[in-house]
Amino acid sequence: MSDQGVLRPDFVAAGAPIPPFTAEHEAFRVSARGWIEQELLPHADQWEEAKWFPNEMFGAMAEQGFIGLKFDPAYGGDGDEVAAAVLAMEMARCGSGGVAAGLGAHMEIALPPIAKFGTEDQKQRWLVPGIKGELIAALAITEPDAGSDVAGLRTTAKPVDGGWIVSGEKCYITGGCRADVLVTAVRMEGTTRHDGITFLVIERGEGLESSPLQKLGWHASDTALIKFDEVFVPEENLLGAEGQGFALIMANFQWERLTMSLGAIGGMEVCFEQTVKYAQEREAFGRPISKNQVIRHKFAEMATKIETGRALSMHALRMHVAGENAVKEVTMAKLFTQKAAFEVADECLQIHGGAGYMVEYGIERAARDARLGPIGGGTDEVMKEILGKMLGL
């Protein structure tokens, strides 16, 4: 410590990995980032324009072992939830929120309920090929008249011999146009409350129609309006118990919100790095714009949002992977990071000036994509309701 008197901070050095990440996870981060930047990023513009990315990318992700990271090795997974968290952060580097969301919807929200509530037979039918990227799954909960208030669902399942007949509509379903199977929340005929909600896995077939919705951002992902017109669903496609759909929905919310939080951290990092570079190169009034104090402080404000958001999200992640009740922490992380990610993207757009408004620089896309954060996975307002109620209010 005798040298401490002239100690100087090293801002470039990487510190120890923040728990629960280990050195192995950091090594995985490097390789995952490399693959994403090589295999996904170069295609982002084209896929955004096409409003679609090829289904083959699910297979490509599976080949890397990415889809199965958190799932049981018995079904082809890796059983490493923390590695899945690393991937969720790194997917933000693929250049398109829509690609990250389209692949993420399969991995992070549609397969987990099958893994958690599915029978052995169901796991063999959907989880195993899902992990291999041979089958694409989507989660279908939201309806035109029921979003955050899940109890208001109207898609109805009418019992018939050997199964149910399902009728109704779902909307905002990520991957809904391409999905082979829809993990669908339905209401058992004759019920009105949330204990009437049940999950059925509905395979694409007769009576199921899907059409793409146009959106502010997330252009590369297909977001579907889905119509079920008297679709027959066999009884072996009942996921979990009848009437327990609510618990099934809640079970994965924490993971979904965590991956969103981590993705937002990754997304903010990318935007920040790109904008620092721009500000150091772009000259105005005889010097790089980064040398203006106001610009420097904008970066400092953004960096503080990123790091505070990281600290909070890592805490929530540690609690979650330790099996603790992390509802409060995850809810806070989701609320904080989604708002921060949009603010950061918008500020980066501002620093880019006119260039930021142009499609070429990718910043306007980042801002459009980030705008979904405070809505998807439960709105900011719903997050605050959860927190307020936890406080007894």
Place this chain on the structure above:
Amino acid sequence: MSATEDVLKPDFEAQQKHFIFNDEHEQLRQSIASFVAKELTPHAEEWEETTFPDSVIHRMGELGFLGLSMPEEYGGQGGDYYCNLVLAEEMARSNSGGLAMGVAVHTDMAMPPIHLFGTEEQKQEWLVPAIKGEKILCLGITEPDAGSDVSGIKTRAVRDGDEYVINGSKTYITNGHRADVIVLVTKTDPDAGYDGFSLFLVPMDSPGVIREKKLEKLGMHASDTALLAFQDVRVPASAMLGQEGKGFYHIMWELQGERLIGAAGCVAGAQLCFDKTLGYAMERQAFGRQIGKFQVIRHKFAEMATKIETARQMTYMTAWKFNNGEYPVREISMAKLYSARIAVEVADECIQIHGGAGYMKEYGVERTWRDMRLNRIGAGTDEIMLDVIGRSYGL
């Protein structure tokens, strides 16, 4: 709203069960908390009028709270850095920002440089009695014409044989009236820029040390804040603390610990104010129900809780890096900036939720706001933090 989430009850105790803390830290926390509740909090009101008595420092020395992370050979407890974090958090429960600050200046601002840079003789003379609570410390950086811009410091120390002669003035010096010794930042070589500063340990009873006045402040009333003058003050050359010409770097190092401890105090103070206001919102009735049952109020609490938790996690993560031996200046600046800001925002929002009562002295919320407001200025303003953070990215 989900049924499952409705029935999950928050575990408020779990808030502090962060991985950086072990059972020993929890025991320490309880023993400090019980001391604070018994011996400090009941006097908070009174000390706002009188400033806190020196006997508090003596008592804390007796209890072993002043040298928690100092080596046992100097009378400390030999604990890790996290012990100081626990102390800062629990001292916030005294309900007296001024008291917490006065103690923190002693334990976390003036003491670490003596420990790290002091000679054995200096440690025996000042560190040992300071840990016992027999001698009180203060730190002199700011001057009437130089605050955050430390390079503008004018107080001069000129070599004269075996002695140095010091002339200048220092202001906003916490503990300046009660202290036995000051860790003083001076300029020893006016032409050497950042390499021209040196620190001295100057006994406050030295001839020529003049305690000019007790400064009146917005908040932190329980602490004494001094304007000091140094007129031909003579100290032996052995009073120099650390290396000659390295004073600026010594102080920049000192400020890092000070800022992080400040951040911890802000989080704890904000939490306390939040808890108190939550209790109020559940009791206070308006329009036929508890005001806490209004959605707008509920969301105010949700936002405040998120800010406090975010600040806490930032502070703990940074403390973890610091304790690992990293020198996380960027993260410390962020923790300090964010925590100080949210503490002021939370206190202000708590005043708002209290309504007219919040504006009254009786409820103590207005005092919290007044006390907290200093944190966005002291130990480096928000704007300085932003500059440090921005520059750390090469901007």
